[in-house]
Amino acid sequence: MSASPRHHAFWPARVPHAIHVPTTSIWHNLAVSAQRYPDKAALVFFDRVTTYGELLSQTERLAAALHALGVRQGDRVLLNMQNVPQLIVAHFAILRANAVVVPVNPMNRAEELKHYIQDAQAKVALTTADLAPLLAAASNDLPAAERLSQLVVTQYRDAFDVDTAVGTPAMAAGWVDWLVPERPLPQLEGGQVHAWQPLLQTTEAPPPHVAGADDMAVLPYTSGTTGLPKGCIHPHRTLMHNTVAGSLWGQGHSEAITLAVVPMFHATGIVSMLYTTIYCASTLVLMPRWDRDVAGHLISRWKVTSWTNIPTMVIDLMSSPQFAQYDLSSLTSIGGGGAAMPQAVAQRLLDQYGLVYQEGYGLTETAAPTHANHISHPKQQCLGMPFVGTDARVVDPETLLEMPVGESGEIIVRGPQIFSGYWRNPEATQAAFVEFDGQRYFRTGDMGRMDEEGFFFITDRLKRMINASGFKVWPAEVELLMYKHPAVQEACVIASRDAYRGESPKAVVVLRADHQHTTAEDIVAWCRDNMAAYKVPREVAFVAALPKSGSGKVLWRVLQDEQDAQNARNAAVAV
The missing domain is CATH 3.40.50.980 (Rossmann fold)
Incomplete structure (x- = not known):
């Protein structure tokens, strides 16, 4: 790690810059908490403890x-x-x-x-x-x-x-x-x-x-710019690092009560919520899916102190006609990632409730956080500073030369939470890492910049990814599924602006000659039956041909740029 990183001047008090990672397994954390607190509430589900x-x-x-x-x-x-x-x-x-x-x-x-x-x-x-x-x-x-x-x-x-x-x-x-x-x-x-x-x-x-620490514990899958989802090999030690570091960062303790609504198939839900709660012997109040009034009731009823969420959940809760009836006074920690928290909403949380919304950043490959804001020095709409034990740089994605402060480049990271590689996919593993300053760094594929204080901000779309309410939609995966539809000759999936979700998938489709009668509604209905709801295109546009390069590669960015221009025109008309 570089000497005296800029963000260390704003490092939270009592949080070490790096930690020794326990060599025990993740399961051992549950055994220890149960030995210490056998009669303490671990889970709450519809009032059953x-x-x-x-x-x-x-x-x-x-x-x-x-x-x-x-x-x-x-x-x-x-x-x-x-x-x-x-x-x-x-x-x-x-x-x-x-x-x-x-x-x-x-x-x-x-x-x-x-x-x-x-x-x-x-x-x-x-x-x-x-x-x-x-x-x-x-x-x-x-x-x-x-x-x-x-x-x-x-x-x-x-x-x-x-x-x-x-x-x-x-x-x-x-x-x-x-x-x-x-x-x-x-x-x-x-x-x-x-x-x-x-x-x-x-x-x-x-x-x-x-x-033990080096044995594989979890194999979560992540999609990418090409192909089907890839398994990310996480041994106990990578997960344990962010579990322990997360408890220190968030001042976790046994008396904390966490609202568990972020899905626990996702790295954030698994590590930053489930594992950290069990490690601290705190209490999880479970929600099987999102409902704003159930969330308001549970926070009030169980005096929830910590709520990890997606920003759209906060927006939805605040817009409930019943919102004034809910008591949020027990909350001491609120934050999340996956999508930027609108500045106006973050400011309302601060002004009305004294709550600092702590945004963070991480990937499935990094066991959730590589960056986080701390309540002691947060920045709105910011990824935060590099997390405990983490070194992050901004480099030119082509030359891999480090970019000056304030200039955009690809974010690369190194730390004890980085995965071992992709399951049964050595080629993808090799492509995911780069040597920089004599060390092995993971290429996040996200474009960002670092400010004078060492905090990181997302700046541009390097990866071809759609962010729908915090759910990552990978167009290549949706396209692969759509090609199984008998009417689809070609498909290109791009991002369309969505007032609530931020972005939604839009499919640009070339129909087969013998299926010209197929409607957009037919395509959407088929997609609903064959892919997760958040991946389903909200809009389907038919074209005679997709733009292609001289080598025949679909020029998705041309379609995306056209859509972005249309979004801008629509926004101007709305104003």
Whole structure:
């Protein structure tokens, strides 16, 4: 790391510049917290409290059951759930069994799920009953040798009391038909399907816990500018670093109460929320999906002190007709990333509630934060300063020469939280790193600048990525799926401005000659059936041909520039 970095002049008091990373596993954090606070609330879900002692016991019983189903050290196990207690039990049970968690976005459809099963070479998956048919359909459509052999399915009502939850402010009216019914288990060709509750009744002992700092713990998937999603290899040590560093940065402690609504299949939800909470023996108040009035009620009811979110959630909560009824006075920490917090909203939080919205920046490859703002010296609409133990530079993306202060370039980072590489993809791993000043740095692919105080700001779009309410949409992945539509000859996905989401996908499509009758609505409906909702193009435009280079490559930036110009004209008219 360079001598006396600029941001050290603004470094938060009592936070070390670097830390020694524990050599124990992530699961060990739960064991320690349960030993210290067996009767303390670990999870709250519709007023049902799960103590740390109960959470540890459930985790060990499920780990034993997974071992009995054939899960062994290093095996990749798919975990496809919303933010419910079973996700946390399953996540730590997989780690307890010395295996690897493969977190999957529950919004994915069967066509998308096939890739995760195949690429991770997973034989076991855990999911909820509403999602189980999709996983089963994905597995059943694969060659026999690549299918799942075991599917563990939980009903939502396994984790809450129906009689006391329905009709309360903690359960949105629209959730009742989703969470309450008991659904039948699907058929898994060539495999077995197991109900959740019987597995938790096992009396067998789990295997010895032997996973250590250098063993793979989590294999989250990230998409990119080309191809299908890639698995990011994270051993326990990379995750442990940001867990411990995050607790120091946020002044985490055992009395904190965290609202858990950021999805825990995502790096931020896993590391900055789930792992840090368990490490500190704090309490997680769980929301299975976003609802502004449920969030307002839970913050008030449980005196939530910490809320990691996406800025659109804050905007939505503040626009609720019921907002004045909610008590936010318990909140001492609020922040997030994935999308910029509008300056006006951040200022309102500060002026009305004394809350500093702390923005941060990180990637799946970096176990969440590489940059963060601290409450002691925050900057609005800023990535923050390099995180604990992290060195970040701004370089010319072509020459890799360091850029002067204030000038834009690609952000590269080095630190103990950086992933080991892409799963089964050495070429992509090699391309992701660069040598700079004799050290190995990860190329973020994001363009940014550093100011005089050493704080970083995003400046431009280097990666071809769409940011929809904090969800990253990779056009290449959407295009690959769209090519499976029988009417689509060619497709190019670009970003269109969205007043609420910030950006939304727009598809520019060339139809096949024998499918000219196909409508935009037909394409959108097909996309809804075959890809996660946030990836679905909100608009489809038909053209006779896509612009191409002399070598035949689609010039997506030409279409993007045309769309950006149209967005600017629309904004001018609106003013």
